[in-house]
Amino acid sequence: MSQSRIATVLLVAALAWGIDCGSDLQAAPPAKKAAPEKPDAEKGQPLATMGDVTLTVAEFQKLLNNSDKEVRTQLLANPELMNQKIGEAVVRKYVLARAKEEKWDQKKEVAFAMERAREGVLVEHFLNGMAKSPGQYPDDSLVRQAYEENKTQIMLPPSVHVAQIFLKFEEKMDEKGRQDLTRIAEKYFAMIQKGESDFASMARKYSDHNVSATQGGDMGWVPASQLLPEFRKALEGLKDGELAGPVQTAQGLHIIQLLGSRDATPRPYDQVKGTLAQMLKGKKLQENKDNYLIDLVKKDPISLNEANRTLLK
Numbered sequence: 533m534s535q536s537r538i539a540t541v542l543l544v545a546a547l548a549w550g551i552d553c554g555s556d557l558q559a560a561p562p563a564k565k566a567a568p569e570k571p572d573a574e575k576g577q578p579l580a581t582m583g584d585v586t587l588t589v590a591e592f593q594k595l596l597n598n599s600d601k602e603v604r605t606q607l608l609a610n611p612e613l614m615n616q617k618i619g620e621a622v623v624r625k626y627v628l629a630r631a632k633e634e635k636w637d638q639k640k641e642v643a644f645a646m647e648r649a650r651e652g653v654l655v656e657h658f659l660n661g662m663a664k665s666p667g668q669y670p671d672d673s674l675v676r677q678a679y680e681e682n683k684t685q686i687m688l689p690p691s692v693h694v695a696q697i698f699l700k701f702e703e704k705m706d707e708k709g710r711q712d713l714t715r716i717a718e719k720y721f722a723m724i725q726k727g728e729s730d731f732a733s734m735a736r737k738y739s740d741h742n743v744s745a746t747q748g749g750d751m752g753w754v755p756a757s758q759l760l761p762e763f764r765k766a767l768e769g770l771k772d773g774e775l776a777g778p779v780q781t782a783q784g785l786h787i788i789q790l791l792g793s794r795d796a797t798p799r800p801y802d803q804v805k806g807t808l809a810q811m812l813k814g815k816k817l818q819e820n821k822d823n824y825l826i827d828l829v830k831k832d833p834i835s836l837n838e839a840n841r842t843l844l845k
Contacts, residue, residue, distance in 0.1 A: 579592050691754060696741065698784055
């Protein structure tokens with residue numbers, strides 16, 4: 533079976549679970565004492581239902597037991613995420629039941645695909661077992677080396693620190709209403725420029741963007757590429773602390789203050805070391821699998837029957 537086919541099988545399995553192994557959820561520290569084994573009667577209790585389909589505690593426990601240790605820890609520490617995965621599991625079981633009712637598992641092409649998928653999972657697990665990389669791989673020196681070699685690929689984009697006072701165009705506002713709102717925005721702009729009021733106070737009092745208004749208009753650091761074109765143009769040439777506006781967009785009028793800017797910079801090592809370590813571990817695992825397969829072929833070379841190949845059609 534090709535590596536692409538094996539990868540596809542594993543991807544389908546991951547999607548069936550719906551788990552993102554690279555999420556940033558912070559797992560709670562493991563309990564010092566393992567939870568007692570649940571009695572069989574308790575395991576058979578319904579955990580979730582959908583129509584005539586029931587997902588039991590035992591069924592979902594089996595999924596947990598066979599999931600990645602880190603993923604399981606995340607789920608046990610996060611009730612909301614756990615509920616989401618339980619929901620996904622019962623939906624999957626419901627769809628499976630409907631598929632069997634319609635005898636989809638008896639369709640020739642489906643049965644063949646299921647058998648190939650079964651074989652693929654078996655092959656992949658076997659190869660992973662044969663090619664497992666050392667438990668401590670990679671060490672910090674290798675991760676730091678990867679960090680230095682890949683800095684250009686893990687850059688934080690150019691970004692700006694901005695604040696705004698947003699005056700919203702009301703639905704069906706006519707041209708006169710927009711002109712009146714523009715005059716109000718120009719008045720606020722002038723008051724701040726003259727020092728009659730400070731930007732943060734005006735934002736808290738008048739801005740229609742509730743999230744930033746509570747922060748004195750502060751929108752934090754925003755990648756320059758994600759700014760509206762009107763914003764990018766207005767910020768050109770501004771120095772820290774200077775104002776621009778009123779800037780009109782489809783949503784309304786914006787008075788903008790530039791609080792800071794920074795060029796593209798490498799992401800901090802501590803922020804990416806986990807991702808880099810996983811990348812190196814995956815690369816090493818693939819190298820070990822390739823070497824294992826090469827050794828197998830050397831030991832038992834492949835022999836092709838050219839004459840019988842012509843029987844294929």
